[in-house]
Amino acid sequence: MVTANSFVSMKQVNIDDSFWGQYTQLVRDVVVPYQWEAINDRVEGAEKSHAVQNFKIAAGLAEGEFYGFVFQDTDVAKWLEAVGYLLMKQPNPELEAIADEMIDIIEKAQQPDGYLNTYFTIKAPEDKWKNLTEAHELYTAGHMIEAAVAYYEATGKTKLLDIVCRFADHIAEVFGDGPDQLPGYDGHQEIELALVKLYHATGNEKYLNLSKYFIDMRGTNNFFEEEAEKRGWTSIWHKNRIHIDKKYFQVHKPVREQAEAVGHAVRVVYMLSGMIDIARETNDETLLNASRTLWNNIVGKQMYITGGIGSMVHGEAFSVDYDLPNDTVYAETCASIGLIFSAQRMLQLEPHAHYADVMERALYNTVISGMALDGKHFFYVNPLEVFPSQCHGHNHNYNHIKPVRPEWYGCACCPPNLARLLSSLGDYLYSVNNDTIYSHLFIGGKTQVELNGNSIELTQVSELPWQGKVLYEVSVDAPVSFGLAVRIPGWSDHASIYVNGEEIELSGLMKDGYAVIHREWKNGDKVELKLDMSIKRMKSHPKIRANAGKVALQRGPIVYCIEEADNGGNLQHVRLPKNAELKLAFNDELAGGVVTIEADGLIEEASDWSDELYAANAELQQKPKKLTFIPYYTWANRGEGEMMVWVKE
Incomplete structure (x- = not known):
């Protein structure tokens, strides 16, 4: 039997985390507003988008030609989806009004039969559903469906949801095993997971069945070749004959x-x-x-x-x-x-x-x-x-x-x-399975969980990724029995767990990588997790040729790299000795403050090398070199320079 394990909705999760809080705030204050400007072509120096303008042209609100990729609509869809998630957590009347105006334009761009795609509406109306291999029609539809579900769940407004339901109904008429239907699927998967979301939002099993149809049909016939034959093997990307690599599209089986x-x-x-x-x-x-x-x-x-x-x-x-x-x-x-x-x-x-x-x-x-x-x-x-x-x-x-x-x-x-x-x-933080709450990611904040008729508030305080300490506090109106499953990450060599200050033996708690604590919980009970955060010299599988003789550093979940800004150039000549001591340091100027790793390394220099490209007896001299490793995610924020994750040992 397939396990029923349901994730707790972000509606019940309020993130308050020193690391991830800066990202969630950055998305709200900077990223989403900036991307709205970008898809409206108002960012000086950036590549042209035209995504919003395509919808205006398709809606009859502007004149012009379609511009961009055949899937350009998805930039608008994903932006709207992000807006929906932001509105779930915090009202923003101005942002909501901008989104509503965009949805009005999308509604006007939809065709009477429910079809919605600005490329085919503006540029090639006679080619709809004729090149599923390349044209991303169902992929584009899927992203708009995901946007509609998110926006509906955030605001309760149904306009965009109604739009995508009409589109999904149209798709259900086009695809299937009937005499006038297409027995196929899209070249770029996305519609499958989107239709399941639409099924959850509407309760209409037709959308679930349509998703299952696309999954079940994929790779069972020669649909791409048959539709290519019908249109003369033309390609949407170039003037040459289309080449269909079945493995590229995952239709080989x-x-x-x-x-x-x-x-x-x-x-x-x-x-x-x-x-x-x-x-x-x-x-x-x-x-x-x-x-x-x-x-x-x-x-x-x-x-x-x-x-x-x-x-x-x-x-x-x-x-x-x-x-x-x-x-x-x-x-x-x-x-x-x-x-x-x-x-x-x-x-x-x-x-x-x-x-x-x-x-x-x-x-x-x-x-x-x-x-x-x-x-x-x-x-x-x-x-x-x-x-x-x-x-x-x-x-x-x-x-x-x-x-x-x-x-x-x-x-x-x-x-x-x-x-x-x-x-x-x-x-992505918590899920519930029967009588157990699972904590998957160490991200601080408060979470409300309904479990067997009981309301439970779980507060997490996480010091990751820089320190291996996580604290959970339980808030309940009355004592309640349930399991709290805390992940013991694979990067931690050893861990200890405490309930109300008393250490509990982990060996009796472990199940599939989680420490599962079953007990009667009272208001104010605390669970503290302490994780090993020692620096790991990571090696790769011997069959990975690119990493032979090399090592990468990892501490907690963070992978590190060396960058020219700290270590100078010619990083290919850097060596990290096997016995080098790895020391923690702190850079308060990079990314708002990050833990770095320092080591006494070596660098090979060719100070006496002649102008010859190859030489028989020349030697590179190894000289001491202070090495600084920074979190991989922070690289390329200090100008252009060399970077390397895997370093020769």
Whole structure:
């Protein structure tokens, strides 16, 4: 049986955390307002968006041509979704009025049959539903559905929800096994998980069944080839004949038979999220097993230490197991966000700390690395090694690597994805399974939980990521019995736990990586968790060729790197001796104050090297070098320079 493990809604969670509070406030005060300006083309120097203007043209409110990618509408949708999450936590009449005005424009842009997509409305109305392989029609619909559900849950307003219900009803008419329907699915997964959200919001099982249809059909036929044949094998991206790589689109096998992550990384984790949703909703054990297999391949053989996934620029894709280059890596921000979506859903199926560990790894490293500390510059790609001279068009293999974060992108999927994740962070902290409350992430604040008719307030005070202390306090009107399951993270070599000041033996409490304390709780009871925060010299699997002879430093959930701003250039010649003492320090100027790591290292210098490119008897001299390691997420906030996560030992 599939486990019923429900996450506590962000509506019941108020984050008050010294680390994450600055991010939630940054999203509210800076990121969402800035992104509204960006999608309205009012950020000087940033790449053109035209996303809002496309909707105005489709609505008949402006004249002009469609501009941007075929999925440009999703920038507006993800922005609206982030707004919905912000409004759930704090009223903002001005922001709500802006969103309502945008929704009015979207309503006018919707076609009478429910269809909604500005690219096809403005540019190619005769091509609707003719190129599912490339055109992102259902992907774009999915993001608007997610926005509508979030906005409805925040405000109670139904206009956008009604819009997407009409669109979903239209989709249900277009797709299916009937004589006049399309027996297919989208080239970019997203609609599957969105329809499950719509089902939860409306109670209409048609949307759940439609999601299941897309999951079940994927990879079972030659839909992409058959529709390509009908339109003469044309491509939406170029004038040449379309090339269909089934693995790139994850249609090479039915989803229940896919044992390895292949193809476009974001597509894989969005598909996995939809698979897990359907497994949970329909109690489908075969789909659960397939989801678990695919998950294990991703995190066991194809994930970077930073929680990044997708190792190659060609196709923004997975390559093969253990192929994890550091300098040409893709590791798209959206892919790690999708990995977090999948991790949360796996926790709903089976509350195991392994999933929360991955969620935490991606969140503290790749995800927040994707945004500058000012909230106005963003990474699409998150490398683990950067030499800026390679990244300025001199070597085209590195064209995708940016040594500093740009203000915006023509293909701006990552910035609004970051905004919607960070504004909904409260959705990822706690879940309830029968009579047990699970604490998955160490993020401070207050949480209201209803458990078996009892109202429980849980206050968490977390000193992470800099100190390994977490305190929980229980507030109840009367004594109540339940279990409190506290994650013991994989990065902690040892932990101790105390209830009202008395230490409890962990060995008798552990279940699937959680310390589960069952007792009758009284008002004011406290649980204190102390975690080992020693610095770890991390090694990678021997099959990962890029990291042979190298080490990375990690402390708690934070992965560290060396940067030119602290260590000078030529980082490829840096050595960290095996016996070097690793000392903690504090930099109060970087990112509002961070814990750094210092060590006495070495650097190889070629002071006596001649002008010859190769020499038989030349030697590099090793000289002492003070090394400073900073949290990976903070790199590229002090100008352009070299950076390296994995250092030669």
